[in-house]
């Protein structure tokens with residue numbers, strides 16, 4: 001059954017659908033599942049940014065299941081099933097803490113859409129009636145605190161912050177205290193964008209992590225890594241490095257609307273072992289959606 005998929009994601013997926021058209025045109029063609037067909041399938045999946053490993057796996061399974069048989073709707077259904085499997089079927093909801101507050105740490109490199117995603121996530125949770133507190137722990141970059149403050153004002157959401165250059169672990173400490181004392185449901189913690197080469201920033205993230213864990217039992221309940229879909233397979237390489245240093249629980253994949261490389265989503269689970277929990281499909285506050293693999297694959301294959 002085709003599940004509901006918002007119009008935003010549908011239109012956001014236009015570019016990625018454009019390249020996937022190559023895949024489904026082939027699967028809806030005539031002829032046999034012969035070597036030429038398999039080679040072509042491999043090429044088209046690869047061009048759709050599905051990634052080498054996942055592409056090879058799908059083509060091999062199609063070969064085993066349909067070798068020399070006629071191309072029918074069954075082959076397409078099989079490929080769709082393979083793509084769904086690559087996305088995994090675990091629960092993608094936020095892991096709520098039994099007691100308030102639930103703490104969500106947000107990590108990711110600069111420019112990935114981290115700050116915007118925090119604002120969107122806050123809005124999404126506010127819309128569910130949650131009382132949200134933001135912690136501006138990206139004290140490393142001049143504009144970061146400012147940017148988050150502007151979003152907080154627009155959202156009517158409280159924020160804990162200090163001057164640029166302040167100790168981010170101290171901001172995290174204050175934020176935890178405030179969240180506990182005033183009964184916030186969720187504390188969303190922004191952290192400085194960092195690359196694996198920036199060791200001091202990695203250490204800083206660890207410190208924030210430790211402070212939060214000490215202040216609130218079981219925290220952080222989520223560590224979401226923000227990845228920019230427009231960088232395709234490169235986002236994966238970056239994330240692989242990243243998740244070696246920090247234990248992440250899920251991915252927010254941003255800018256899906258601006259790219260034809262959305263196929264990269266199929267390798268995230270396989271390479272990182274992490275579920276995509278949310279996707280960003282625009283620059284506005286409402287442009288964040290919980291990720292639904294079934295609906296996603298169905299939408300990709302819609303004419």
Ligand SMILES: Nc1nc2c(ncn2[C@@H]2O[C@H](COP(=O)(O)OP(=O)(O)OP(=O)(O)O)[C@@H](O)[C@H]2O)c(=O)[nH]1
Nearest residue numbers: 110111112113114115116254255258280281282283
């Ligand atoms: N089209 C589109 N643009 C997005 C999306 N998410 C974020 N952006 C844009 O991407 C740019 C970078 O977003 P930020 O949220 O500032 O990114 P950041 O990771 O915090 O980066 P720094 O501010 O450089 O640390 C902004 O222009 C955002 O409006 C999305 O889902 N779709």
